[in-house]
Amino acid sequence: MVYFVQQLVNGLTLGSIYGMIAIGYTMVYGIIGMINFAHGDIFMLGSFAALIVFLLLTSLFAGIPVVLALLVMMIVAMLLAGLWNWTIERIAYRPLRGSFRLAPLITAIGMSIALSNFIQVVQGPRNKPIPPLVNSNFQVLGISISLKQIVIIVVTAVLLTIFWYIVNKTPLGRAQRATEQDRKMAALLGIDVDRTISITFIMGAALAAVAGTMYLMYYGVSVFTDGFIPGVKAFTAAVLGGIGSLPGAVLGGILIGLIESLWSAYFSIAYKDVATFVILAVVLIFKPTGILGRPEVEKV
Amino acid sequence: MSPLLHVKNVETYYGNIRALGGVDVMVEPGEIVCMIGANGAGKSTLMMTICGSPQARTGSVIFDGQDITRMPTHEIARLRIAQSPEGRRIFPRMTVYENLQMGASLDNLKYFNEDIEKIFTLFPRLKERQSQRGGTLSGGEQQMLSIGRALMARPKLLLLDEPSLGLAPLIVKGIFAAIKKLNEEEGLTVFLVEQNAFAALKLSHRGYVMVNGQVTMSGGGRELLANPEVRAAYLEGGHH
Numbered sequence: 001m002v003y004f005v006q007q008l009v010n011g012l013t014l015g016s017i018y019g020m021i022a023i024g025y026t027m028v029y030g031i032i033g034m035i036n037f038a039h040g041d042i043f044m045l046g047s048f049a050a051l052i053v054f055l056l057l058t059s060l061f062a063g064i065p066v067v068l069a070l071l072v073m074m075i076v077a078m079l080l081a082g083l084w085n086w087t088i089e090r091i092a093y094r095p096l097r098g099s100f101r102l103a104p105l106i107t108a109i110g111m112s113i114a115l116s117n118f119i120q121v122v123q124g125p126r127n128k129p130i131p132p133l134v135n136s137n138f139q140v141l142g143i144s145i146s147l148k149q150i151v152i153i154v155v156t157a158v159l160l161t162i163f164w165y166i167v168n169k170t171p172l173g174r175a176q177r178a179t180e181q182d183r184k185m186a187a188l189l190g191i192d193v194d195r196t197i198s199i200t201f202i203m204g205a206a207l208a209a210v211a212g213t214m215y216l217m218y219y220g221v222s223v224f225t226d227g228f229i230p231g232v233k234a235f236t237a238a239v240l241g242g243i244g245s246l247p248g249a250v251l252g253g254i255l256i257g258l259i260e261s262l263w264s265a266y267f268s269i270a271y272k273d274v275a276t277f278v279i280l281a282v283v284l285i286f287k288p289t290g291i292l293g294r295p296e297v298e299k300v
Numbered sequence: 301m302s303p304l305l306h307v308k309n310v311e312t313y314y315g316n317i318r319a320l321g322g323v324d325v326m327v328e329p330g331e332i333v334c335m336i337g338a339n340g341a342g343k344s345t346l347m348m349t350i351c352g353s354p355q356a357r358t359g360s361v362i363f364d365g366q367d368i369t370r371m372p373t374h375e376i377a378r379l380r381i382a383q384s385p386e387g388r389r390i391f392p393r394m395t396v397y398e399n400l401q402m403g404a405s406l407d408n409l410k411y412f413n414e415d416i417e418k419i420f421t422l423f424p425r426l427k428e429r430q431s432q433r434g435g436t437l438s439g440g441e442q443q444m445l446s447i448g449r450a451l452m453a454r455p456k457l458l459l460l461d462e463p464s465l466g467l468a469p470l471i472v473k474g475i476f477a478a479i480k481k482l483n484e485e486e487g488l489t490v491f492l493v494e495q496n497a498f499a500a501l502k503l504s505h506r507g508y509v510m511v512n513g514q515v516t517m518s519g520g521g522r523e524l525l526a527n528p529e530v531r532a533a534y535l536e537g538g539h540h
Contacts, residue, residue, distance in 0.1 A: 171408060174401060174405070177393070178391055181391045181392060181393055185385065187353065187373035187374045188353075189374075189377055189382075189403060189405055190377035190378045190453070191402075192372075193374065294393075
């Protein structure tokens with residue numbers, strides 16, 4: 001039992017990270033109907049930004065409090081990733097809007113390769129480690145919970161609440177949902193659709209950057225290929241939860257985190273990705289729109 | 301007095317297909333003007349061309365003395381041209397209340413509480429349905445919501461695309477009475493396109509007839525109603 005709960009905690013931590021990345025996929029899909037395959041690399045970029053900020057901070061201000069350091073890392077990573085994703089949308093996706101559906105998809109794959117190769121060239125191909133930032137461990141009823149895990153889960157919860165509020169309760173969120181549901185009508189009501197789409201890319205990237213910072217803190221290492229596997233997992237999470245659905249992305253992320261850690265714990269760690277994708281396939285057979293996805297039928 | 305809206309010799313294309321072939325329309329402030337014509341004559345294209353989506357290839361659209369032909373759609377909307385478009389285009393996964401909020405986004409909801417009361421007085425049905433999702437409304441309710449949403453923008457010019465389409469005669473009557481009331485009491489300028497020629501001409505001060513993307517006739521509402529050609533083409537054989 002203790003072992004099981006322990007794995008739940010581990011899975012939830014990993015799932016939080018996937019969930020935060022998945023939101024970027026699902027939002028962009030919702031608003032312009034394309035899969036931004038470069039999103040995983042934006043996550044990796046955010047992680048590298050955090051790493052560089054960490055190195056700068058520790059060499060310039062030795063003894064800086066960890067909380068402050070993490071906060072600065074997170075904010076800088078969010079800004080940089082937001083800027084990157086904004087630029088990508090502006091130069092690579094927007095000119096292709098309105099062309100056939102595969103064009104932006106292929107461009108996104110190209111962007112993904114370009115970004116990871118760029119990081120490989122400027123940062124080198126090797127793993128970049130950092131010393132552990134947060135060390136404490138708590139023992140609760142025999143379960144070991146690290147402070148890192150608590151930080152990840154709390155940060156995720158706080159950000160998702162803020163995010164939920166923006167999307168559901170603010171004029172910006174309303175404009176985003178309107179643009180998602182009927183772009184032309186949104187424009188007829190005075191909504192600047194291009195701007196709304198840009199903001200959506202920035203928001204998704206900011207969340208991915210937070211996920212990147214958390215990932216760096218959790219595993220203590222960044223490498224240029226980091227965009228791929230977590231990116232694909234998060235994309236899977238978005239599909240599992242129902243692409244286009246924000247709660248679905250979070251749910252899908254947490255589910256995948258749980259599946260991975262429980263499978264690794266009880267069966268074989270080598271087959272954890274297989275397990276994830278088998279469950280995805282099974283869910284899609286019985287519910288093709290994902291767990292919380294909506295059927296594409298609207299009353300007219 | 302200069303016209304509020306002046307469409308000058310506008311041609312609009314979809315690809316290589318010409319949908320509008322040199323249309324001229326003028327709407328004075330405080331008027332209700334209608335455009336009647338058969339299905340596919342180009343009426344909805346004219347409405348969307350006024351809003352810049354698609355833009356006119358030649359000719360110009362002047363609103364309130366300003367050339368808006370090449371302006372992006374959202375900037376045209378910000379000049380207070382509100383449209384209840386073809387197909388109503390209600391946001392299906394937003395509530396009725398949120399749809400109305402979208403209508404008021406130009407003023408950032410500054411007059412929202414005041415205006416929504418007006419809309420609810422005009423269309424009491426929307427008040428009952430306010431927390432329901434737009435996609436679950438009936439056709440008539442969606443039409444009311446679409447018009448209500450356009451009115452929430454405090455428009456200088458209200459464009460209505462087939463407000464009577466698919467509605468029961470009694471509801472059409474209610475909607476047209478509401479338009480007339482807004483025009484008489486608040487001086488709202490309205491330009492509508494309709495297939496229901498009888499109701500539209502009765503409501504309007506002036507009317508135009510469109511055939512195959514061109515205006516073939518224009519005149520006072522009553523005058524067109526009495527015109528034998530109009531009667532033969534659009535009115536005989538029952539009021540649709």
